[in-house]
Amino acid sequence: MKYLLFIFFCSILQWPLLAQTQDVKRIAAEIELLPESKSIKSKVEVIVDILQQTNELYLDSKIETIESVVSGNDTLQFITDNGKLIIRGDFKPSEYSFNITYTTSPKQTLYFVNDLNEHQVFTQGQGKYTSHWLPSIDDMTDKIEFDLTITAPQHLNVMASGVLDSVSSTKTKKTWYYDMKQPMSSYLVALAAGHYDHKSLTSASGIPIQLYFEPKDTEEFEATYRHTSTIFNFLESEIGVPYPWQNYKQVYVKDFLYAGMENTSLTIFSDAFVTDDIGFIDRNYVNVNAHELAHQWFGDLVTEKSSAHHWLHEGFATYYALLAEREIFGEDYYYWKLYESAERLKELSDSGKGEALTNPKASSLTFYEKGAWALHMLREDVGDLAFKIGVKHYLNTYAYKNVTVDDFLAAIEEASGKELSTFKANWLEQSAFKAEAALNSLKASEFMQHYFKISALRETPIEDKADLFFKELSAPKVNTYIGQEIVYQLANEPHKEALSLMRMAFNTNNHLIRQAIVANVKEIPKALQSEFESLLQDNSYQTKELALYALWSQFPNKRVTYLEQLKGIKGFSDHNVELLWLTLNLATQNYEPTNKSETFQKLTTYTNTKYSYQIRELAFNYLYQIEAFSDESLMNLVDATTHHVWRFKKFSRELLKELIKKPDYKKRLLQLKATFTKEENAFLDTIL
Known part of the structure; x- marks a missing residue:
């Protein structure tokens, strides 16, 4: 054992020395996506400058099985060792080219989601290491030109870093040829594939911009990508340096690990940002859109x-x-x-x-x-x-x-x-x-000075600030942030003057001020019930959700009326309004009594893998609150304990730990154990 450890540590110590003898210039990868098996089949050409004579070259590679490494007509010897691919040979100072072939099912970094004709494939290199699917150099100080040729089933469109040179087709497959001109760190090389259309823009400086969307989201396209041209043109002007890549593409995917990722020339972002006009008000892609674009200079360039x-x-x-x-x-x-x-x-x-x-x-x-x-x-x-x-x-x-x-x-x-x-x-x-x-x-900022004066009144009695608040709320256009602060101070104030001022806040018709009312008032005054009921009609999914729950909770005799008003409203991309509505429907005995089974099944179905993890998490939460997990939703929760999004995986594991504290759930999980995968059972064994 000591001898083996000595060899291992010697090998580690050699890697920095190997780095000094080589400079990887270009990696050209031919990759076939195989969604049915969640794997890829690849042939990768690596061009490297040998800086001094050596008998070993290396790449980072966490691919378990490399089939061959070939240079010209020569098959080279190689080993894989602790995440490294070490290639053996007599390498003199010169430029070398060699080809690596392999088939792999990456454990991370390249993800396959959905089934059948809804397949999506995407990468996430930062923090995950591109070498899980593409032999390269993980060190971000080593910049390489990457060119990707990607073959996928005919029904999928493929995006990748670089410019699309051409596309070729057979009866069952398409091949997409992408070319990069400049080098980049390996964590920034990316691809995505799915059932997408796209619309094209051109920046003021002439840069082509492609914005991808799923056909089912055609009506949401404009709101989702709103202000993209403004953002691009502003940043180029503000930064003062031309956009540094050949083109710019954006695509959203299901179950992305973060809000967005600034892959070189290809931003991949979460489909949680897909929105319509109403949703844009409270949740939009503008900040993430600008953030990831700014990274094209600061991080990528x-x-x-x-x-x-x-x-x-x-x-x-x-x-x-x-x-x-x-x-x-x-x-x-x-x-x-x-x-x-x-x-x-x-x-x-x-x-x-x-x-x-x-x-x-x-x-x-x-x-x-x-x-x-x-x-x-x-x-x-x-x-x-x-x-x-x-x-x-x-x-x-x-x-x-x-x-x-x-x-x-x-x-x-x-x-x-x-x-x-x-x-x-x-x-x-x-x-x-x-x-x-x-x-x-x-x-x-004069506005901030004014805000600080208003916020300093939080401990001041209502009678001493009522006149000032009246003046603020009477303005032709009430400042949103000032109005929200006033509402915060009035929220649970029983004084009659507070009710009058709160009514004025309702009448500003500023959706954020009105939303602040329902977010801060703990007990709805009977005198303001009609004003609170008007919030159900506001063009804000956040306000609708908050108002529905508050009104349903505090006015039981009108629950049927409130549910009827929001029937059929989905809400944000996570179905926030609909999922709350389904839950309250189940908890309201005299509302649609003959449809309870169908309503329960619909809520349960939203825990399925066909839905985004955000939707599933909300559905799990509501089922937990009403103590209504079926075997189907329990199985979906166990599935979620191995999800690739760590936050959702953690949530699911913690929820499952809570459920098994109840004997009935524990018994049912034990009965279902034979249906779970090896990985799922490995976790269950730690908690059952």
Whole structure:
């Protein structure tokens, strides 16, 4: 055993040395997608420069079975060792080309969802390693040109990083040829396939933009992708450096692991953002759209050398997305989002959990939101002109290369003539959030100054602020955020003047102010019942959901009326209104009594794998609340305990642990055990 361990560690120590002897220039992959077996069949050409004579080359490869490695007419010897493919031979300084063939069913990074003609396939490289499906170099400091040729069943359309050169067809298959011109880190190479159509746009600078959608979502296309042209043109202008890739594509997929991912020239995002006009008001793709596009410069064009420099990715994408939203939604929105962010960061800092932006293990809140705040403050410090000149110089200098925080700061110092060590210490290296400095910055906004005056009245008696609130709510156009703050202060105030003012808040007809009322009022005053009932007709799925539950709970004699009003309303893409409606229907004995079995089955069906994990999670939650799991929904819950989205998997496992505390559920699960997969049973064995 000691001898084997010695060999193993020697092999590990050799890998950095191998990296110094080779430079992978290009990877051209021919990949056939096999959705029925959830596998791929691949032939990958790797072109590598040998920098000094060696008898071993390596690639990262977590593919268990490599069939062959061939160079010209020579079959090369190889081994796979701890996630590495090591190729043996007598390699002298020169350029070499070799082909790797394999068939694999990736455990992660490349995902197959749905069945039959609804198949979807997509990749997620960041944090998951592309080498699970494509032998490459996982180290993000090694940039490679990737060209993908992808064969798929005839009914699927395929998207990938790069420009589509051509498509060829047979009776049963299509082959898609994608070409890249510039190198990138391997975690950014991507493909997606599914039953999609697309619409094309062209940016002001002439960049082709393709926006993909499923035919069933044709009516939701405009709202889902709303403002895409504005975002693209704004970011190109604001950043000052032309979009760095040949084209730009966006596609949504079911059960994506995150909100979105900035793969080079191909953003993949969650179908949770598919929306209609009504849904757009409360949940839209605008921020994620802008965030992932900003990454095409900050992360894809210039890439961090290590996670200690992750601010250069997420802080920048968050900041520029917020600038794009300011362009669309206005100055008040921009400052309000900064304020909300500052509140979260201050809370984290005050609890002793603040983190430095240079901490490679910092949280998303730190990298994203504190990172955006750091850029906001830096821009205030050096001025708009110097900031934009510095950013442009930074991007041009390090295009298609890797960078550090100091590289960026040096570019800003050169542009501004300012020394930034104090900024670095206060905003990047200090774990505490500079709340006082942030507050002073927010006060540059007249709107925020006004908001702070209103919010300072929270402990003031209603009679001492009623006149001011009356004036605010009487304005021709009530500021959304001021109105929400007033509602918050009035929400559970029993004073008669509060009821009068609350009625004025209803009459603003501002959907966010009206929504704030139902979100904050714990007990609906009888005098305002009709106003609350009017919320069921608001063009907001969030408001409809909140109002239905509040009214159904507090006015039992009108439950049938309320359910009838929202019958047939789906809500957001997660069916939030419909799932609540189904649950309340089951809990209302005198409503549709002859349809209870059908209603229960419909709620149960939403736990099935054919639906997104967001829909399934809501359905599981409601079944838990009404204690109504059938064998079908129990089996679907067990299936969810092995889901590839870790948050949903964790939720499902925790819920199952709760269910088995009840003897009946535990007994039924034991009876069903023979129907579960090996992986599902492995988890069940740990809790039963």
